[in-house]
Amino acid sequence: MIGCTKLMLNAAEGGARSSDDRRIHYSEHVGPVIVWNVTHRCNLACPHCYIDADGRAFNHELTFKEARALIDDAATLCSPAILFSGGEPLLRDDICELSAYATSRKLRVGLSTNGTLITRDVAKRIADAEVSYVGVSIDGTESTHDAFRKKRGAFASALKGLKNARDAGIKTGIRFTVHKRNIFDLPAVMDLLVTHRIPRFCLYHLVYAGRADAAMDISNEERAQMMGYLIRRVPALAANGVEVLTTDNHADGIYIMQSTAGAYREEQMRLLRAHGGCTAGSKIISVDPEGDVRPCQFWRGETVGNIRDRPLTELWNRPKELLAMLRDKKSKLTGRCGLCKYVEMCGGCRVRAAASGDIWGDDPSCYLSDKTVRGEGA
Secondary structure (H helix, E strand, C coil): CEEHHHHHCHHHHCCCCCHHHHHHHCCCCCCCEEEEECCCECCCCCCCCCCCCECCCCCCCCCHHHHHHHHHHHHCCCCCCEEEECCCHHHCCCHHHHHHHHHHCCCCEEEEECCCCCCHHHHHHHHHCCCCEEEEECCCCHHHHHHHHCCCCHHHHHHHHHHHHHHCCCEEEEEEEECCCCHHHHHHHHHHHHHCCCCEEEEEECCCCCCCCHHHCCCHHHHHHHHHHHHHHHHHHHHCCCEEEEECCCHHHHHHHHHHCCCCHHHHHHHHHHHCCCCECCCEEEECCCCEEECCCCCCCCCCEECCCCCHHHHHHCCCHHHHHHCCHHHCCCHHHHHCCCHHHCCCCHHHHHHCCCCCCCCCCCCCCHHHHCCCCC
16 A cells, blocks of 8 residues: 555655554564455445355355454464455444454554445444555545446435434545446546545455456556546645555555655655565465455465364464565566565566466556656656
8 A cells, every 4th residue: 555645645744653554554563464355245246246145145254253363373473454345244234343352452554435324423433443544445526426227316325324324423524446347537536535524545456356357457547647636636635734655566665756856756655665565475364254365355366274174373474485485576577576676665466466477577557657667757
């Protein structure tokens, strides 16, 4: 995750950082961020869902007892955060109880949701559980969002849920996954932030997993234009108290640095080195609804193990070959990624690379120029 606002503006102020930034975006912490897909079930059926969720019931998801054991284990890993996702996590009846238990174990809890189920009562329960952050997915304007989510009224329900969470005193954010069908809606979605007093915006680049594939993705020319637009909007949004981040394309950090660096380039370089680029298996780990552990939530190949067989701490601290290789990916990367001057700050997305045929090959969504890759400027 690239903290665009911090990289553009706070770096110019000598690198002052909030505790959340130190612990998550630009830290060298020991423990991983844990993305826990708590259920396969979802009340929507989005065509870009990386876990291929739907309304079916599943019988083998972790029980409440197993879930608490996972939280106990996670608390010993010095994790800066645990993110409950899905499917739709609010379809799990015990999600607020699990959130409260995680916060009691000193874990920072985030909730990734489609927002449609966050009534005022649910928002209060989430707040009472001391959830630190609620991110709601908005796919575009009302017509775009409803068509993509395949449900009339989904946009209105999501926006209402977002405001209910905000009014309950929870930090909130809009999550926008960009693809061919919604790229032109980006300005309108960003306008919602100021209109509805939402303090965070996170743009997700498409990762080819589940129901999402490369055919849905925007071109790299469009990606560069989009990032230019995002950069232009950051200062005004920051003045209105809105933080902008991007995720799943670590080239964004280099692009921002190339586009904005001046006297504070050295601080930007320091932040990006500390961030370390793609953190799958090194600063992030994913647990699926049945307890299978993977390097990140988008990984659909080899698993690291299952927490029903071995605790997460053991899987993390005594890694199998896959995690060990990902933690030493610099020595294995080929093509442009292997030659790139900024490999230690990016490293590309290994899931997208694998979808193109080679886990250590190029990330097809890299939009940096050849000159930038060679270290010759923008």
